[in-house]
Amino acid sequence: MVSVERIKQFSTIQPEATWHIEDCLPPPNWPAHGHVELKELQFRYRPNTPLVLKGITLSINGGEKIGVVGRTGSGKSTLIQSLFRVVEPTGGKIIVDGIDICKLGLHDLRSRFGIIPQEPVLFEGTVRSNIDPVGQFSDEEIWKCLERCQLKDVVSSKPDKLDSLGK
Structure with missing residues (x-):
């Protein structure tokens, strides 16, 4: 029955955003500086559930090294997932080198970023x-x-x- 439940669950999943958007391509050398700006960023994992990120605003200059710390469930992983748009923001913006990443196709975004796993x-x-x-x-x-x-x-x-x- 668990298999049937999973099939039902996966058949109703919302598809990811468009992979490639022709009229919104980043420059070939983007991101050149690595300036990241979050403006009132909000996230929730499902409709009608509480926000897991509640209006985060911050600016990280290119070349800066930062650490994200917090208790279990405080939103550290969600913050990283937001940069790759694994989950789409509920509100706010993520701007990298002057480009709102939510307007880019997922391939154009994800092919430019990397992550070092733990x-x-x-x-x-x-x-x-x-x-x-x-x-x-x-x-x-x-x-x-x-x-x-x-x-x-x-x-x-x-x-x-x-x-x-x-x-």
Whole structure:
């Protein structure tokens, strides 16, 4: 019966926002600075339930490092989910480098952001697939990236270089 309940539940889920919006594309280098602004941000997970984020307003300058702390259920994960639009805001705005992210297609948004999970396993697959999961960069660009992160020597010392399995 649980399976039937889940099928019924999943058949009525609201679809995610549009994947790609032609008339609202961000510039190719967006986000260039990483300035994040939340304006009166509000979230609830389902209609007719209380707000889990209640009018958060803050500004994070590009390059700034911040920490988000709080008790269980205080909205830390919801705040991160809001940046990827896993859940759409109930109210307010999220502006990154001058662009309201709720007006972008999900692919245009999510392909520009990254998240480092709280997992002890950092890599699964090859070095290349972790740095460039959709295969859009040349080897030269990947090596430049590794050099900037001071990892070029480590990867170049591996027998399979970029095709080495991460461990």
